Amino acid sequence: MKRYSRELTVGGALVLLMISLAIFAPNFFDTQPMISRLASQMPALILALGVALVIITRQIDVSIGSQFGMCAVIAGTAAAAGVPMPLAMLCALVAGALMGAANGWLVAGLGLPSIVVTLATMVIWQEVLRLWQKGLLLSLPDGVQWFGMSQGTGQAMVIGSTLLILVLMAWAMKNLSSGRRIYATGSDAEAARLAGLAPKATTFWVFLLMGVLAGVGAALNLVQSPQIQPNSGEGLELKAIAAAVVGGIAITGGRGTLWGVLLGMMLLANVNPALTHFHQPPYWEKAIQGLVILLAVAADGIRIKKQKHLK
């Protein structure tokens, strides 16, 4: 299974980490803390799934952290103003869709480079948030946390809905025409155009979906605490992109699976808790994560070099 080699390597590394934790720090697997940990990692996973699609189409979106923050504050403000919970969440999704559509239009419609476009929108949404909230915490009404249910049920819902989205998206990438279009666009946009696959439209919809997923992530984050910070999304874009790249989404487009993204996110997200349980200083977290990302990129580089050699 050479095609899934990255998924197997990252999965193997994750299993090794888990086994050594089971042996040397068995209380890592205490149920309640583990579930809390998982639930807190789900919003980032949702973003990583979205950005994985963006990267597969051979684009990038660095504005997703800011989109996430905007969506969270919009939904939170709505909830605080007494809007019922489901409607407040819908606000987050619509706001995300609009921001995603803006990126999509600039990139696919006007043909601007996505790195510059999303860098600009990242700064714009960040500054909008700063001017609007002035850095203040936003307290949420009582019914918001854990969807107004018990913590256990709430956490189960967060984890469950994330996994449902993952399964649906992974299925769609394999079985829907749109999935094929995404891979084809990222592999060779001109070939896709000649085959009548409308790569521009594909790119637009992927950016729009990315925005919606930023909204979903924000909503799933919102329910986990009694208040939100306006800068809650800062740095999330890097986390999400790193998880996608480590999970085998080729930065050159056209390659990778969403299951790999799940593994990549789990591996990176568990570095910090694992350090704690091994009684190591947590300062090593970023260094280790950086090393993992570097290894993944180096593996890609070697693969591309080999391919060129074969040609």
Next chain:
Amino acid sequence: MKTLLKLTGIKKSFGAVRALKGVSFELVEGEVHALLGENGAGKSTLIKVITGAHRPDGGAIEVGGEEISELTPAKAQELGIACIYQQPALFPDLSVAENIGLRLEKLGIFKRVGWGDWRQKAEELLARIGAEISPVAEVSSLSMPEQQLVEIACALGSGARIVIMDEPTASLTQKEQHLLFKVVRDLRAQGVGVVYISHRLEEIFALADRVTVLRDGESVGTNPVNGLNESQMIRLMVGRDVETIYPQAEHELGEVLLKVESLSCAASGLEGLNFQIRAGEIFGLAGLVGAGRTELARVLFGITPADGGSISLNRKLLEISSPRQAILHGIAYVPEDRRKHGVILEMAAAENMTMASHSRWFKGGILRKGIETEAGREFVEALGIKLSSLAAPGGSLSGGNQQKLSVARWLATQPKLLILDEPTQGVDVGAKGEIHRIVRDLAKQGMAVLMISSDLPEILGMSDRIGVMRGGKLVEIFEHADAEQVMAAALGSEEVKA
């Protein structure tokens, strides 16, 4: 007269393709020596051998009477060999003086740039060839011929004794051509040897002293230009035995399927094209590189939509403004280079085959894997595609099989009109024969086929009728033709036609 350059028995192969099979060539001081040959005769390879870009597999190279064992691009430059390509290789964002200075001076990292010297040197060189170009102008602001003049100035400045010009007039207007001719004649007067490559016979008659004709990687002879007429030259270029046996048409042609009337597209330089193709007919399209054949295919397929005239298929007038629409109307286009925008190397063979016809395999948007696999198997069998499995990535297949994969993709759209652009370029002889058989079979089933090819025997052997393009126009349509007639039409030689 002193011999500047002497090549003897130069051989060069790329894999199984023998591009040069022992070419000999000689250039003396103060001559313009034309190099003539069909597309693919080995002209470009020979130039690259002379400039040191390709190392020959066999043969000897002498420059200025001295045998050179290992010619590298740097060595070639040192020996005074310069090449002016069709597309000038200048830095567009730097000034003319900077471009000339960079080319002529070896720079150390910390060496100071002598701005004044560069500018003065550039002025001198440009004046020498009579070019009115400011040394401080940015290269990107210059026209194509002006850029070529800058290239020539570079060549002169580096003390070049041997100047190679590869189709220098391809993108020039009449007036610019005359300026260039004058520069070439000046170079000759200064004792420089010029290797001049062009498809335009009238230029060769106007400019060259001698001409060497290449055919299938061999030199068929060097002659003084004034001892030859056009038809003799054409005969030298095409004269060969057609050995391959092509599958013949045994069926009756159907009704007119494609009708093209005064089709124009300014963006791709096409003007007033008229032709029609009947069901079951293979219409071969011949012409030189740049004659507009691929451009015509791209117009018919909606990649660069037409801006005048009409296209009708099955007596229905079509409006084609994108490949998607072309596909919906039943037009399929197998592009020239399958590695470029043809087969997607990372994607599975089956996915490659079905990618232009999603609506057939994704019912309601959802993949019916069974139907896709079944269709894939049928194509593998019908076209004789060799692959390890339908899930194997396209890149793992051989060249000929990738080409068949590309054909399969377009057959899956169930087209009425199939456009093939150089369908057998770069595939081995066995696969070539098979592709010919497949194309003939498709025509038999009632498809109209438009086949573009630079392979003259292929055009002659496969086509029911042959259209010849030149300079964006369809200049001739032959019911029956021999190689010389087609070549003459492609070159625009009046003499042979009569």
